[in-house]
Amino acid sequence: MKQKYAILPILVFALYSCDPVEPTDPKEEELITTVSVELIGPNSTAVLSYIDLDGDGGAAPVFSVDSLDVNTVYSGSITLLNESETPAEDITAEIFDEADDHQFFFTSNGGTNYSYTDQDNNGYPVGLTFELTTGDPGTEEFTFILRHLPAKDADGVMDGDITNAGGETDIQVVFDVIVH
Amino acid sequence: MSLFTRFQLLVLISFGWVLTVSAQSCVYTLQGSVLDAHDLQPMENVSIFVQEIGREVWTNDKGQFEFKQLCSDEYHLVIQHVGCPSQRLLLSFHSDTAVTIFMEHHQNMLHEVDVHDQHDEELDDHRLGKIALDENGHKSLAAAIELVQGASMISNGSDIGLPILQGLSGNRVAIVNNGFVHMGQQWGADHSPEIDLNATGELRVISGSGTIRYPGSHMGNLILLEPNPIPFDPHLHGRWTSVLESNGLGTTINAQIYKGLNNYQWRLGTTFKKMGDRRAPAYFLNNTGTQQNHLNAEFRRQWSSGAEWQLYYTYFGAEFGILRGSHIGNLSDLRDAFDRPVPFYTDTIFSYRIESPRQSVNHHQLKSAVSLNLTSGKLEWNTAVQRNLRREFDVRRNGRSDQPALSLLQYNFQNELVWSKNRALEMGYQFSGKNNWNLPETGILPLLPNYTSFTNGIYLTKKHTRGPLKLETGARYDFQLRNVVRLTNSQPREVERFQDVYHNVAVLSRATIMLHKKWQLLGELAYKQRPPEINELYSFGLHQGVSGIEEGSIDLKQEKGLKGALHLRGLLGKDLHVDLNGYVHQFENYIFLQPQQDYRLTIRGAFPVFTYEQCDAILYGSDLKVSYMLSGRWKLESNWSYIYARNLTDALPLNFIPPLNGSNTVHYEISEWQNWRNLRLSMNHRYVAEQWNWDPRLDLVAPPPAYQLLNISFGGTFKGIKNEPQIRIGIENLANVKYRDYLNRQRYFADATGRNLTLSWLQHF
Numbered sequence: 001m002k003q004k005y006a007i008l009p010i011l012v013f014a015l016y017s018c019d020p021v022e023p024t025d026p027k028e029e030e031l032i033t034t035v036s037v038e039l040i041g042p043n044s045t046a047v048l049s050y051i052d053l054d055g056d057g058g059a060a061p062v063f064s065v066d067s068l069d070v071n072t073v074y075s076g077s078i079t080l081l082n083e084s085e086t087p088a089e090d091i092t093a094e095i096f097d098e099a100d101d102h103q104f105f106f107t108s109n110g111g112t113n114y115s116y117t118d119q120d121n122n123g124y125p126v127g128l129t130f131e132l133t134t135g136d137p138g139t140e141e142f143t144f145i146l147r148h149l150p151a152k153d154a155d156g157v158m159d160g161d162i163t164n165a166g167g168e169t170d171i172q173v174v175f176d177v178i179v180h
Numbered sequence: 181m182s183l184f185t186r187f188q189l190l191v192l193i194s195f196g197w198v199l200t201v202s203a204q205s206c207v208y209t210l211q212g213s214v215l216d217a218h219d220l221q222p223m224e225n226v227s228i229f230v231q232e233i234g235r236e237v238w239t240n241d242k243g244q245f246e247f248k249q250l251c252s253d254e255y256h257l258v259i260q261h262v263g264c265p266s267q268r269l270l271l272s273f274h275s276d277t278a279v280t281i282f283m284e285h286h287q288n289m290l291h292e293v294d295v296h297d298q299h300d301e302e303l304d305d306h307r308l309g310k311i312a313l314d315e316n317g318h319k320s321l322a323a324a325i326e327l328v329q330g331a332s333m334i335s336n337g338s339d340i341g342l343p344i345l346q347g348l349s350g351n352r353v354a355i356v357n358n359g360f361v362h363m364g365q366q367w368g369a370d371h372s373p374e375i376d377l378n379a380t381g382e383l384r385v386i387s388g389s390g391t392i393r394y395p396g397s398h399m400g401n402l403i404l405l406e407p408n409p410i411p412f413d414p415h416l417h418g419r420w421t422s423v424l425e426s427n428g429l430g431t432t433i434n435a436q437i438y439k440g441l442n443n444y445q446w447r448l449g450t451t452f453k454k455m456g457d458r459r460a461p462a463y464f465l466n467n468t469g470t471q472q473n474h475l476n477a478e479f480r481r482q483w484s485s486g487a488e489w490q491l492y493y494t495y496f497g498a499e500f501g502i503l504r505g506s507h508i509g510n511l512s513d514l515r516d517a518f519d520r521p522v523p524f525y526t527d528t529i530f531s532y533r534i535e536s537p538r539q540s541v542n543h544h545q546l547k548s549a550v551s552l553n554l555t556s557g558k559l560e561w562n563t564a565v566q567r568n569l570r571r572e573f574d575v576r577r578n579g580r581s582d583q584p585a586l587s588l589l590q591y592n593f594q595n596e597l598v599w600s601k602n603r604a605l606e607m608g609y610q611f612s613g614k615n616n617w618n619l620p621e622t623g624i625l626p627l628l629p630n631y632t633s634f635t636n637g638i639y640l641t642k643k644h645t646r647g648p649l650k651l652e653t654g655a656r657y658d659f660q661l662r663n664v665v666r667l668t669n670s671q672p673r674e675v676e677r678f679q680d681v682y683h684n685v686a687v688l689s690r691a692t693i694m695l696h697k698k699w700q701l702l703g704e705l706a707y708k709q710r711p712p713e714i715n716e717l718y719s720f721g722l723h724q725g726v727s728g729i730e731e732g733s734i735d736l737k738q739e740k741g742l743k744g745a746l747h748l749r750g751l752l753g754k755d756l757h758v759d760l761n762g763y764v765h766q767f768e769n770y771i772f773l774q775p776q777q778d779y780r781l782t783i784r785g786a787f788p789v790f791t792y793e794q795c796d797a798i799l800y801g802s803d804l805k806v807s808y809m810l811s812g813r814w815k816l817e818s819n820w821s822y823i824y825a826r827n828l829t830d831a832l833p834l835n836f837i838p839p840l841n842g843s844n845t846v847h848y849e850i851s852e853w854q855n856w857r858n859l860r861l862s863m864n865h866r867y868v869a870e871q872w873n874w875d876p877r878l879d880l881v882a883p884p885p886a887y888q889l890l891n892i893s894f895g896g897t898f899k900g901i902k903n904e905p906q907i908r909i910g911i912e913n914l915a916n917v918k919y920r921d922y923l924n925r926q927r928y929f930a931d932a933t934g935r936n937l938t939l940s941w942l943q944h945f
Contacts, residue, residue: 021617166524172785
């Protein structure tokens with residue numbers, strides 16, 4: 001009996017010459033490489049910055065931290081950039097557009113205090129701008145955390161307490177700051 | 181009766197051919213007898229129902245039955261017995277007829293001990309038959325396989341899971357679906373095999389020379405899934421299964437239709453599954469829904485020469501939600517999540533919505549199998565193409581949650597030529613080609629590189645019987661070539677290329693001996709190698725599956741394993757079956773994911789880092805099963821497994837090894853009660869110990885404490901209405917116990933699911 005198996009797919013050993021698909025640069029628009037905090041005081045301006053151009057892994061991040069004056073009120077603002085792209089992409093605007101879904105939290109292990117000076121559409125703080133009041137002289141660790149989708153209405157979150165906030169951490173940076 | 185004739189008879193009956201003698205209309209008699217397919221003993225109390233005339237008779241103590249005054253016509257017979265899958269038979273009736281029916285008895289008892297003088301089944305073959313699969317068709321493959329002795333699963337939530345066989349999972353276990361190794365993205369601990377159990381007629385976990393036949397990186401046992409044969413019947417028939425579940429308010433519906441003619445048969449089937457948020461005893465597990473679709477189509481054609489051709493297509497598509505509260509940022513988020521009594525984002529509102537984090541997968545398999553009976557033996561030519569797309573979505577900023585964070589596409593082609601003689605000698609050549617790449621839609625540096633991989637393999641197995649001794653040997657060799665290309669993680673991005681070449685050898689031998697009439701002993705020794713997989717060599721980046729940064733290392737060498745196993749089974753007295761096995765699996769260059777002591781500082785804070793490393797390792801394990809026939813109606817069954825695994829290089833335990841676990845079941849069976857047939861009540865108690873073989877350097881959180889679950893199920897065939905549905909009610913986690921399972925990744929964040937009531941309905945038409 002004649003049998004027809006002709007419809008069977010036949011792939012040949014030519015597959016051997018088949019190279020893998022060339023990878024394309026993924027254009028990491030979401031990456032944040034740079035956190036820059038500008039603090040404007042009555043007598044001086046200080047900048048705290050964190051830069052990690054190659055993202056997770058690779059080269060270690062670079063910190064640059066100015067010192068602050070004692071018992072001084074600074075008005076702070078945060079700029080976020082993706083500098084792996086040219087020109088650098090401004091992530092601050094993205095956070096501003098999604099202000100309802102984001103909040104910064106500030107802590108210090110010394111005498112420095114923080115208060116929010118901005119609000120989202122629902123009247124909850126965001127933290128892109130804030131006020132910072134230094135205390136007595138010393139070296140302090142300032143921790144800046146940006147949370148995505150926190151529970152802004154949870155207990156204490158509005159006042160900057162992160163305990164009940166939840167959400168994912170988009171940024172967590174610690175600056176060693178000298179207050180003198 | 182010799183084995184050969186018995187086999188032939190089984191085939192005859194499954195195609196419904198009967199012996200006929202001549203006579204005339206509406207005066208015919210049908211006589212028959214029903215025998216156990218295994219020991220050929222007559223079976224009493226089997227129900228034989230003739231659909232066309234609505235009459236039912238029962239077999240007597242000699243297994244015989246009789247229908248009188250039948251007309252010259254076609255009749256459908258339904259044959260049912262407690263503990264057997266019901267059989268259907270078409271009789272073309274033009275004379276007095278005699279028929280012998282063989283029943284697959286005790287399929288529900290999973291791998292029932294069957295010791296016979298003439299034994300044609302593998303001793304070490306553990307099966308889930310049609311009844312067990314029907315009862316578990318709404319579950320994932322990994323969840324169902326937990327019913328097999330020595331098997332467990334590693335999972336992420338309810339529907340995502342990978343099987344573990346004697347301590348091995350992922351790259352070390354192959355799943356052979358319908359003759360071909362299932363190719364997907366099985367490297368992730370949270371990547372489920374894309375397989376729907378409803379299309380499966382039988383699931384087997386095999387060891388021995390059967391494992392040599394299949395290519396792949398399996399180091400121990402493997403899983404075989406086969407569809408049921410299509411019964412001979414020129415009318416269109418089918419079956420309908422639907423399962424409702426209370427936890428997740430979900431449903432699973434499966435429909436199959438088929439037609440079986442003399443020289444060709446076909447079958448079409450589809451499954452639809454939808455589940456909403458599951459519930460732990462104390463709260464909802466938000467975003468744990470599932471939506472799943474499946475399609476299978478099969479065509480078989482036979483020729484009088486004995487040649488056969490099968491064409492098979494299957495599609496699987498699914499969306500799996502992942503617990504919203506398990507999506508975390510850095511290490512401090514993770515620590516916060518561990519300490520919370522109720523996970524973040526827990527809502528009081530039930531929903532079917534599946535949002536990020538989620539997985540979206542689909543898989544196609546197209547297979548063609550040709551077999552020819554030659555004078556020199558049987559020749560098979562099989563080919564298959566598979567396409568696998570896996571996309572994973574994370575919670576992202578600025579509307580990017582709809583853009584996958586991982587998007588991998590794989591094409592795979594397998595081709596094999598197999599020659600076998602009398603099921604004793606078998607050899608084959610296999611080729612497998614794979615192309616796997618990242619779709620450039622993620623906006624994230626990919627975790628895995630793009631690669632192609634080509635494998636040529638040859639194997640030979642031989643079986644041979646001498647008196648009470650059965651010997652099996654096998655060997656295979658695979659040559660693998662892999663081309664890899666990736667982007668560097670430094671700025672500016674550069675392209676890096678690698679080429680890997682591997683020679684893999686596997687050899688196996690085993691002996692089975694009949695000790696006394698009622699006992700069998702098996703000894704096996706197997707040496708296998710596998711190349712390091714692509715994720716183990718090249719992965720780099722944040723992997724949600726491990727909650728950290730995962731780094732491959734390109735220096736990894738081949739993994740080598742030597743396994744020795746002893747398996748004893750038999751009958752104590754008349755009613756006590758014992759099945760005990762023990763094994764030692766020794767590894768050189770065992771590849772594992774080692775958490776590093778230092779954390780990686782990123783802009784999102786510190787992350788735990790996991791690196792693939794190698795060590796010498798040893799796994800000791802034992803599985804015990806005891807079952808006791810208390811009476812014709814009562815049956816007790818107990819199953820226990822334990823594995824001890826150790827990293828010998830660093831004198832540490834190995835991670836994610838199943839803890840001691842056991843299960844005790846009582847079955848009570850009634851063959852007839854009013855309008856009901858084959859009623860069966862099962863009460864099951866499951867115990868899972870704490871994993872005490874553990875080290876704080878290996879995990880972020882200590883293993884959860886031991887837990888115990890009660891499960892109950894009750895069902896039977898209802899003859900009160902047309903089509904006689906099999907109805908079954910089950911309750912899982914009856915006491916609504918709050919627990920966490922060591923091998924479920926969701927345990928870091930939330931309790932496991934609570935009580936689940938299932939109602940299932942199965943009917944043939």
